[in-house]
Amino acid sequence: MDAALPARLGEAQALSWREGASERTLRRDGRRWSAWTGWVLLVFTTPGVLLLAIEPLTLPAALICFAHAYAVPRIQAARGARAPVPIGSERSAARLAGTDERAERVALGLLGDLVTHEARELVARSGLVIERGRMGTWLLGEQGALLVRPGGRRIFCWCVRIAQPEELPAGDRVAHLLLALREDEEGFATVANLQFSGAVWRVRRLMDARSRAALAAAQAEAR
């Protein structure tokens, strides 16, 4: 390889069988997720409506159908909302037993050095790092990333983490993802596993208050 050329994300190159993420694949995947959600609604709502039309006494069965139509898309959105794992949250490495408090502070210090003043404040408030990219505005946590697309209406939720995270402080885990994202945004999105795509409000309502504040900032940045 020519040392003068910027190297692509090696982790993405290793996934030769996986299609590289791009504007085109994001648009396509977004449409597929919308179609899937519409299909789920149709599949569960239609029998419920038919049952009620044929025999009103089948209301309990119809309600089960409607409950599925509500629950399945909600569960999928919940998976997306849980993907990033903010620093200091319930599933954070900083909350594990035996955590080295000094290492956590050192890691947060370096992470703070890598981001802007505004992003540093948002990390302190939400545990998530905001980063503007070509594909949209990203929010990074310890185990995943959210991408708010330009316009601020659609979100993509990915699971992505360090291959061997053992003993790494929470701040370092986020710093790993931030550096990888900055190195190669498309490669980062290729390596990450897509958990959900849909309207931002579907994810926002399932987040805690800290994460909602970060999502609002990302939406404002994406508009």
Place this chain on the structure above:
Amino acid sequence: MARLVRLDRMGHTTLAEWAAGDGAGHEAAVAAFRAELEQGMVASLTRPDGSAEVIRELPREADLVVLRRPIAGG
């Protein structure tokens, strides 16, 4: 002063520091850099504009080079 930093369980560890005209310091940093790459670490050069670049050789004029572990889909 340029820094070569590894993200690790201590938060981070500064492996080497060198000044622009410090040839010996840079050579020591290059040796540490190559040893980390052989261990599977990924080197990320942070540019002044906030972007980053994967590097295989340690530039003398770098400001901050961070060694990180590879990432994977969750």
